[in-house]
Amino acid sequence: MLKLYYARNTCALASHIALEQAGADYEAVRVDFATNAQRSPEYLKINPKGRVPSLVTDRGILTETPAMLAFVAQSYPEAGLAPLDDAFAFAFAQVQAFNSYLCSTVHVAHAHRMRGTRWVDDEAAIAAMKKKVPQSVGACYDLIERKMLKQPWVMGGDYTICDPYLFTLAQWMEADGVDPARLPKLSDHRRRMSERAAVRKAIARELA
């Protein structure tokens, strides 16, 4: 059985939704950031980076959301969570490119609001970082709205592992100071995602 280590209000929700959607046999284990459990010796044995998510499998431990999402899609091909049958590998690479943009640019821009100490020690610099988040995160979502997000799903007609990942990060938009009113396609995507049973179930479990 798979074991997903997650914390509330983190990008782990994306993998949680994907596992739920895939019908995987898994257990969700909460890591309590309030007590800094992600830095405990026990958890560092699972993930030496001290972050969530982590996925314990029969073959070893996986980390990093894009890799975990691809693993779920490839392990449960009947769930149809990624284009795996393309002999040219291009469609799968497009999925990976979108998720790579989310992890390396969108999530990173967002992290400058709450996790500034990763990159500066100075209090004034941390405040300066927070100040720019509405602009830097907003620019990412403008680009996604204009150039990346097909409809109804990220890749067009087929729901893929891009959808729970985008949905998870976009949940933080208002707190990042980005007005969703200017992003009608993205708002529509969020609404449609929030109606899915797998999404509701994963969110309910994390908030319970």
Added chain:
Amino acid sequence: MLKLYYARNTCALASHIALEQAGADYEAVRVDFATNAQRSPEYLKINPKGRVPSLVTDRGILTETPAMLAFVAQSYPEAGLAPLDDAFAFAFAQVQAFNSYLCSTVHVAHAHRMRGTRWVDDEAAIAAMKKKVPQSVGACYDLIERKMLKQPWVMGGDYTICDPYLFTLAQWMEADGVDPARLPKLSDHRRRMSERAAVRKAIARELA
């Protein structure tokens, strides 16, 4: 034929090396950052993010290094650049996890030295960011050295798409203020990479 858009001294070198190693039929096209060519209307049509690398294929355009590397590995399976024959998808996910860490954590920590204006406007904050780069980048390489890098290659006995990517980012280590003397496994990896014909050829082309 594939067309790789790159700029000197960027992470595009990783894809350049992988294409060369795969024996791909490709053309390498330089984007001149000195004239801000990555923001030109022509280039923004290729990559609306205004960044390198981009890979133009017969089926469309790909961006984001981890996705491009996976695409090269899957398109040229005879080059053996990734474990593609694992029915459990675990080995490929491990490759993706490593490359995801490079793009979302290592490269991002490094980018706070030269690209601070992505996340702050304030001059003092930019200086504060630069100051922490030796520590934040150094912590990444310490973790890679202690917990991730098998030998002789990142994944152990088999050279994969993790190797050119790690090599490319590690080339910036000294400028980031990280002393390679404390990283013997990583230093050995860099030396072994720099002796490979594909690496030499890609670097020579980029510096020509």
